[in-house]
Amino acid sequence: MQGNNNSLRWNETSGNGYATGTAVDFGIGVVSGDGNIIEANTAIGNSNGIVVFPPATNNQVRQNVAVGNPPIQQSNSVTTATGVDLWDQSSPNNHNTFLGNMCVTAINVACPTVATQAVPRKPGG
Amino acid sequence: MTLARRIGLSGLASVAVLIGSGIADAEDIRGTIVRTLVLSENTQLVGDVICQVTGAPCIAFGAPNIVLSLNGFSITGPNDANTGCKGTSVGTETGISSGGQANVGVRGPGLVQRFQGDGILFNATAKGWVQGVTTTTNCMSGIRINPTSSGISVEGNVSVRNGTSANPCGGI
Numbered sequence: 001m002q003g004n005n006n007s008l009r010w011n012e013t014s015g016n017g018y019a020t021g022t023a024v025d026f027g028i029g030v031v032s033g034d035g036n037i038i039e040a041n042t043a044i045g046n047s048n049g050i051v052v053f054p055p056a057t058n059n060q061v062r063q064n065v066a067v068g069n070p071p072i073q074q075s076n077s078v079t080t081a082t083g084v085d086l087w088d089q090s091s092p093n094n095h096n097t098f099l100g101n102m103c104v105t106a107i108n109v110a111c112p113t114v115a116t117q118a119v120p121r122k123p124g125g
Numbered sequence: 126m127t128l129a130r131r132i133g134l135s136g137l138a139s140v141a142v143l144i145g146s147g148i149a150d151a152e153d154i155r156g157t158i159v160r161t162l163v164l165s166e167n168t169q170l171v172g173d174v175i176c177q178v179t180g181a182p183c184i185a186f187g188a189p190n191i192v193l194s195l196n197g198f199s200i201t202g203p204n205d206a207n208t209g210c211k212g213t214s215v216g217t218e219t220g221i222s223s224g225g226q227a228n229v230g231v232r233g234p235g236l237v238q239r240f241q242g243d244g245i246l247f248n249a250t251a252k253g254w255v256q257g258v259t260t261t262t263n264c265m266s267g268i269r270i271n272p273t274s275s276g277i278s279v280e281g282n283v284s285v286r287n288g289t290s291a292n293p294c295g296g297i
Contacts, residue, residue, distance in 0.1 A: 001269070001270045002274075006279070010280050011283070011297060013267075014284075014286075014296075016284060016296040017287075017295040017296075018289065022291065023290060023291055023294070024293050027295055029294070029295060031293055041297075046295060046296060047295065048295075
């Protein structure tokens with residue numbers, strides 16, 4: 001995702017992205033943009049779960065479930081590749097925020113030991 | 126079917142739509158698309174769609190404030206069902222493009238798959254939405270919002286097995 005003031009809610013992403021090559025692929029990616037909301041989505045079994053890239057500013061990533069990124073087969077068969085559930089590549093000065101997400105592995109983001117706020121599906125959906 | 130629409134349909138199913146255009150809903154589409162289909166009014170799928178368009182979107186919005194309803198049908202591009210890409214991605218070969226139109230929407234359920242570019246692309250669009258759509262095996266992202274779009278709502282979609290190794294992309 002790029003652009004400004006967009007919202008992603010209640011989406012399910014799985015099995016997206018390549019482990020090889022020069023690009024960082026993802027289930028959900030904020031490649032650039034400002035003021036976007038990524039909320040209550042699920043990212044499982046992608047090359048990376050949710051990635052916020054360096055140009056992105058003032059985005060909120062909250063209450064998502066991102067686990068199992070990358071899948072175990074990829075971790076074993078492409079050992080040179082890295083992949084995580086949550087990855088904040090931006091500067092702290094960019095003011096991107098992560099709140100209440102459920103994850104197991106992450107870079108520059110804290111994974112809570114117990115998920116207390118993640119709501120992966122639309123209530124009643 | 127309005128003349129304002131630039132239509133590229135072929136095949137028996139599509140012919141049936143064209144012949145019946147005087148009495149059927151003008152906005153109903155199905156069959157094979159060979160040139161970009163530009164939407165000028167609310168449109169719905171009444172059957173599966175096969176796309177054979179090269180170098181351009183399969184379906185593009187040509188007017189603001191309209192909706193494309195997939196009605197549980199699929200829009201399928203030329204790519205491989207297993208690998209997604211046939212090689213290098215082609216950014217212009219999008220399944221559904223917002224075409225720079227404001228306040229346009231894509232309503233599921235429905236499937237958008239096997240395109241050489243993005244499955245659904247919002248480009249230069251202010252306000253828009255996509256809900257309940259499954260995107261799979263597209264060579265770039267399943268759903269992509271480009272840098273000149275804003276106020277896009279993406280809700281309740283499923284995006285699986287999209288991506289290319291050459292560009293940062295994937296599900297959404």
